[in-house]
Amino acid sequence: MAAGDSFKQEKLFKVLVVGDSxxxxxxxxRRYVQGRYEDNYKVTVGVxxxxxxxxxxxxxxxxxxxxxxxxxxxxxxLTRVYYKDASACVIMFDVTQNKTFQSxxxxxxxxxxxxxLRDGTPIPCLLLANKVDLPEHSVTEExxxxxxxxxxxxxxxxxxxxxxxxxADSMKFLVEEILVRTRxxxxxxxxxxxxxxxxxxxxxxxxxxxxxxx
Numbered sequence: 001m002a003a004g005d006s007f008k009q010e011k012l013f014k015v016l017v018v019g020d021s022x023x024x025x026x027x028x029x030r031r032y033v034q035g036r037y038e039d040n041y042k043v044t045v046g047v048x049x050x051x052x053x054x055x056x057x058x059x060x061x062x063x064x065x066x067x068x069x070x071x072x073x074x075x076x077x078l079t080r081v082y083y084k085d086a087s088a089c090v091i092m093f094d095v096t097q098n099k100t101f102q103s104x105x106x107x108x109x110x111x112x113x114x115x116x117l118r119d120g121t122p123i124p125c126l127l128l129a130n131k132v133d134l135p136e137h138s139v140t141e142e143x144x145x146x147x148x149x150x151x152x153x154x155x156x157x158x159x160x161x162x163x164x165x166x167x168a169d170s171m172k173f174l175v176e177e178i179l180v181r182t183r184x185x186x187x188x189x190x191x192x193x194x195x196x197x198x199x200x201x202x203x204x205x206x207x208x209x210x211x212x213x214x
Contacts, residue, residue: 009060013178014085016115017068018107019092020100024130027161028092029068032171037162047082054175062175083115088178089125090171095158096131098138101147108151117181124177126199127156128170133163148197155199173199 017025026048031037033050047069054062069082091107093100104127112122127148129139141158148156154177159166 010063011061011182012063012065013087013175014065014067015174015178016083016086016089016111017066017092018079018089018111020094020097020103021070023092023094023097023100024161025068025092028090028128028130028159028167029066031161031164031167033066037164047078052171064171064175079110080114083111086111086115086123087117087182088123088174090128090174091125091153092128092130093139094131095129095137095139096134101129101139101143104147105151108153121181122152124154124174124181125152126170126174126177127151127153129156129158130161132158132165133160145196145198153197155197157199170199 017029019025027037029048029050033052047067050066050068052064052066054064056062067082067086069079089111091104091111093104095101108125111125115123117123127144129144144156144158147153155173157166157170157173159170161167
C-alpha cells in the first residue's frame with residue numbers, strides 16, 4: 001500500500017435501477033458508466049450489474065454498484081433478493097408511454113415494502129422520465145411532479161439517455177442524497193431540489209430544448 005492510501009475514504013453504495021421493460025434502464029446504466037449509447041440492447045434477464053467509480057476528492061472515492069433489474073412480471077418474485085442492502089433507487093419510465101408511468105407506483109411500492117435504510121426509513125428513490133428527445137410525450141411535467149410528491153421521491157428529472165441529457169447530473173444528485181443519509185456531509189435533504197421536487201441541475205443545462213431547469 002502506497003503512503004497515504006490508508007487515509008483514503010472509499011464508500012460503496014448499491015443503487016437499484018428499476019422500471020418496466022424497454023424504458024431504457026440498460027442504456028441508462030451503459031451511458032452513465034461507460035459513456036456510450038447503442039440503439040440495440042437485449043432485454044435484461046433477471047439482473048445485470050455495473051460499477052461506477054467516482055473520485056469526489058483526492059482522498060474520497062465513491063463506488064456505485066448499479067443493479068439493472070429486469071422489468072418483466074415473471075421476475076417480480078425475486079426483487080426482495082435483488083433489493084437487499086440497497087442504498088438508493090432509480091425508477092425510470094418512458095415519457096412517451098403512459099403505461100410505464102402508471103407502473104411507477106407499483107415499482108415504488110415494491111421497493112418501499114422490501115428494502116429500507118438501517119434506521120427503517122425508505123431508501124432515497126429518484127424518478128427519471130426518459131426519452132424526452134422524442135416528440136410525442138404522453139405524460140406532462142405536472143403529472144410527474146405530483147407523482148413524485150405523492151410517492152415521496154427525493155426528486156425527479158427529465159432525461160434523454162440517447163442524447164446524454166441530464167444523465168450524469170441526475171446521478172450526481174442521487175449520490176449527494178445518499179451521502180446526506182449516511183451523514184457524510186452537512187447538506188440537508190431537500191436543498192438539492194426546487195419547490196416542485198425537480199432536481200437542481202447545473203446552470204449550463206438550463207435550456208428549454210433540454211427540458212431542464214432550476
